[in-house]
Amino acid sequence: MNIPVVKRLILKDWYLNRAIIVVSLVAGLVTIAVVAAWHGTQLAILFGMIVLVTIMIGIGAMLMITIADERKLQTLPFVMTLPISYKEYTASKIVGSLLIFLVFWLALVAAMVLSILFLPGFRHGLIPFVVIMSVEILMSTCLITAVAVTTESHGWTVGVSQVGALSLNLIGWSIVRFPEIGGTMSSPAVHWSTTASVLILLEIGIIAVMLGAAFLVQSHKRDFV
Amino acid sequence: MNKLAVELSGVTKAYPHFTLNNIDLKLPTGSIMGFIGANGAGKSTTIRILLGLVHQDMGVVTVLGHAMPDDQAAAKRDIGFVSEDMRLYGGATLAWHMGFIRSLFPRWDQPYAETLLQRFDLKPQQKVKGLSHGQRVKAALLLSLARRPRLLVLDEPTTGLDPVARREVLGELVAVLADEECTLLFSSHNTLDVEQISDHITFIDRGHIISSADKETFLDRWRRIRLILPPSATLPKFPGIVEVGGSGRLPVLTTDSYEPAMLAACADAGVAVQAVDPMTLEEIFVANVESRRQEMTA
Numbered sequence: 076m077n078i079p080v081v082k083r084l085i086l087k088d089w090y091l092n093r094a095i096i097v098v099s100l101v102a103g104l105v106t107i108a109v110v111a112a113w114h115g116t117q118l119a120i121l122f123g124m125i126v127l128v129t130i131m132i133g134i135g136a137m138l139m140i141t142i143a144d145e146r147k148l149q150t151l152p153f154v155m156t157l158p159i160s161y162k163e164y165t166a167s168k169i170v171g172s173l174l175i176f177l178v179f180w181l182a183l184v185a186a187m188v189l190s191i192l193f194l195p196g197f198r199h200g201l202i203p204f205v206v207i208m209s210v211e212i213l214m215s216t217c218l219i220t221a222v223a224v225t226t227e228s229h230g231w232t233v234g235v236s237q238v239g240a241l242s243l244n245l246i247g248w249s250i251v252r253f254p255e256i257g258g259t260m261s262s263p264a265v266h267w268s269t270t271a272s273v274l275i276l277l278e279i280g281i282i283a284v285m286l287g288a289a290f291l292v293q294s295h296k297r298d299f300v
Numbered sequence: 301m302n303k304l305a306v307e308l309s310g311v312t313k314a315y316p317h318f319t320l321n322n323i324d325l326k327l328p329t330g331s332i333m334g335f336i337g338a339n340g341a342g343k344s345t346t347i348r349i350l351l352g353l354v355h356q357d358m359g360v361v362t363v364l365g366h367a368m369p370d371d372q373a374a375a376k377r378d379i380g381f382v383s384e385d386m387r388l389y390g391g392a393t394l395a396w397h398m399g400f401i402r403s404l405f406p407r408w409d410q411p412y413a414e415t416l417l418q419r420f421d422l423k424p425q426q427k428v429k430g431l432s433h434g435q436r437v438k439a440a441l442l443l444s445l446a447r448r449p450r451l452l453v454l455d456e457p458t459t460g461l462d463p464v465a466r467r468e469v470l471g472e473l474v475a476v477l478a479d480e481e482c483t484l485l486f487s488s489h490n491t492l493d494v495e496q497i498s499d500h501i502t503f504i505d506r507g508h509i510i511s512s513a514d515k516e517t518f519l520d521r522w523r524r525i526r527l528i529l530p531p532s533a534t535l536p537k538f539p540g541i542v543e544v545g546g547s548g549r550l551p552v553l554t555t556d557s558y559e560p561a562m563l564a565a566c567a568d569a570g571v572a573v574q575a576v577d578p579m580t581l582e583e584i585f586v587a588n589v590e591s592r593r594q595e596m597t598a
Contacts, residue, residue, distance in 0.1 A: 077373060083403055090396070091389055149387040153440075155353050156381040157404055160373045297355035300348055 076166065080159055084167035089175060092141060096175060099134040103127060103179065107186070117196045127183050128212065132243070134179055135216035136236035138172045142223040143232040151227070152300050165293040168224050169286060176216055184209045200262030203271040204250065210278040211246050215239035217282045221289035250274065304362070305329045305451050305483035306350055311359030313345060320345050320507045323359070327485060327500070332477055334494030334515070335487040336585050337504035343487040344383070346504065347455050350485075351381060364451055377405070380444030382437070383455035390429030394422060394439050398446070405447040413446035420468060434465035441469060445476055452476070452484045458493050466493065473497055491582040501581065503588050510592045511556075515581075522584045523558035527551050528572040536569040538562055542591040550574070554587050 089096070106126045113119030145151045154164060187205050191197040219239055223232040251257035255268035306327035313320040320342045327333050337343045348354040350363055352372025361368040366375035388397055394417075402408040417424060420438040422431075431439060437457055444452060454473075458466045474497055477484055488494050494501065495515070502512040511518075521540075529535060529549050540557025555562070558576075566573050579587070 080373075080404060083400070087400055091391060094391075148390070149385055150389055152353070152381075152383055152386040153388055156351065156376060156379070156386075156444075157401075158373050158377040163373065298348075298353075300353040 077159065077163055080157070081163050081167045081170070084154070084157075084159070084164070085171035085174065088141070088167070088171040092138060092175065095134060095137050095141075099130050099179060102130050103182070106130070120190055120194065120197070124187060127186070131176075131179055131183055131212055132215070132236075132240055135176050135212070136219060136233075136240075138175055139216070139219040139223040139236070140229065140232050142168050142172060142220070143227050143229045146227040147229050155300055161296065161299050162290070162294055165224055165290060169220055169289065172220055173217070176213075180209070180213055180216075198261050198263055199265045200259045202265050203267055204247075204256055204260055207250055207256070207271060207274050207278070208243070208247055210275055211243065214278045214282050214285075215243065217285050221285045224289050225292045303329055305331075305364060306485065307360075307362045308346070308350060309360045311346075311349060311356045311361060313349060313354065313356050318342070318345075318507060320349070323509055325502060325509065325512070327483055329483055330481060331500050332484045332486065332498045333500040333502060334491075334498030334581075335485055335502050335504065336489065336491055336494055336581075337487075338489055338589070341504045342507045343504055344455055347381075347383075347453055347485070347487060351376070351379065351453065378450040380447050380449035380452045381455070382440045382444050382453075382457050384437075384457060384459045385455075386440060388428045388436065388439060388443075391427065393425050393427050394431075394442075395424035397428070397439070397443055398424065401443050401447065407448045409446050409448050412448075413442060416442040416445060416472070419472065434461050437461060438465065438469065441472065445472070450481060450483065452482060453487075454484070455487045456489070457486075458488060458490060470496055491580070491585055495581040503585055505589045505592055506596075508592070511588050518581065518584055519578065521558050522554070522556050522579045522587070524577040524579060524583075525553045525555065525558075525562065525566075526574040526577065527553065527566060528574050530570060530572075533570040536565050536571065538565070542587055554579075556584075556588070 106123050110119045110123035145154065155161075159167075184206070187209070188202060191199060191201050191205065216239075219232060219236050222235045226232070251260070253270050255266070255270040259266035259268070304326055306325065308323050308325040311320065311323040318340070323342075323346060325346070335343050335346070345354060349356050350361055350368060352369035352375065355369050363375045364378050366372070368375060388394075398413055402410065416422075420435075420442060422435060422439055422442065428436065428439065441457065458469060461469065470493060473484065473486075476482060477497065484497075486494060486498060499515055500512070501515050501518055503510045526546070527535070527550070529551055531549075535544070535551060538553070538555060538557075540555045541553050542556050543554040544551055545554065546552035563573050563576070
């Protein structure tokens with residue numbers, strides 16, 4: 076793997092996606108400012124979290140759609156004339172897009188956990204649920220990434236983004252059914268159960284499998300342009 | 301140094317509705333090959349295979365001493381490629397593209413890039429989405445040429461260009477090719493462009509290489525011989541007659557093996573030679589394709 080070239084390609088994607096990054100960052104900061112202006116009321120925090128999660132899902136989907144657009148906009152032949160292999164191209168797309176997403180994701184997860192821990196009105200028992208759902212959003216973004224990279228199809232990527240957004244509610248509803256999680260959400264203390272750990276490990280495992288499968292599919296492709 | 305910049309041997313690639321069949325192609329270092337074929341003949345597929353972007357089903361591809369597609373990353377350090385369907389990033393400026401390419405190609409020649417900016421009348425701060433088609437082609441060519449490639453591959457680069465832009469592009473290619481170490485593969489269905497700059501010509505049709513030779517050989521050996529056939533005389537048999545046209549009394553022979561001795565043979569047979577017309581590359585290409593297709597259907 077030619078790391079310096081992969082790094083250049085990642086920087087290229089960050090530059091080309093700068094509008095998405097800046098708009099998402101500004102939207103995130105404005106949301107936090109609005110929450111602060113409402114003196115951290117529960118309604119404000121709820122509003123803030125909904126908006127921030129929407130931004131996070133949105134930025135993930137938009138970034139991944141730009142991957143699929145390389146073929147649609149016919150920039151793929153330009154990229155593939157650079158001194159890279161398709162494996163390096165795949166690595167740059169997955170790592171570059173996920174790194175942008177991870178910056179927002181980590182900031183949001185940290186903001187949510189810290190809000191629950193330090194702002195009044197929140198039950199600390201919510202934390203396992205929030206962390207599991209945050210990893211689920213990461214998992215959904217990795218699924219969109221894998222589909223975007225392997226299919227290079229705008230339609231498939233948009234379709235999977237919508238499925239990912241819809242499944243968030245279903246997965247959230249299902250997780251609350253676990254008594255170790257749903258039953259302790261209103262507790263004033265954090266109850267980190269084995270079920271919560273298993274669910275997070277399962278999500279991380281699925282992420283690894285999806286990204287590994289994307290690399291595997293790409294390495295077996297024979298026609299790139 | 302390897303004397304061949306490109307060598308394709310027995311290359312086959314099958315798609316559901318098209319097969320590139322047993323392609324053998326040799327491109328000596330420093331040569332300029334015009335790769336001519338109708339739309340859908342297999343030019344772009346062949347080029348994508350030699351760039352490693354499409355994997356051949358069978359056969360061996362070597363480019364600048366690198367086995368393709370496995371060693372494509374190393375080979376592409378010395379290849380410049382421009383194709384008609386290639387686009388740059390619309391939201392970025394040409395200056396950004398130049399900086400990006402410079403960061404990846406150590407041989408990037410900045411003074412030459414600036415000369416090309418002036419020659420092509422391109423503005424580096426202009427965003428690519430604001431460029432016309434001709435400007436986009438020239439921008440892509442600038443990004444390829446300033447890398448100082450050892451192999452330049454151009455896939456239909458002049459398609460859709462106005463005559464002035466086409467002249468500018470071809471003029472720059474001629475200037476670049478003064479460097480004897482630079483090899484050029486130029487694909488087009490516009491034979492006039494190819495004829496202007498190429499020294500080798502390869503014709504491809506329906507996935508087969510139908511003819512490959514140096515340009516002068518094509519132009520010297522292909523002729524249309526217009527005859528006057530008296531009622532008592534019969535048409536002499538010559539090798540290399542590709543087509544017999546015209547009317548019964550005024551036949552026109554198209555040959556790919558013209559020799560002055562043919563005229564003497566006609567005179568001996570009592571057939572008068574009205575004219576011997578040289579053929580343009582386009583006429584040679586069309587006659588070649590039609591003859592090949594007739595052979596295939598026969």
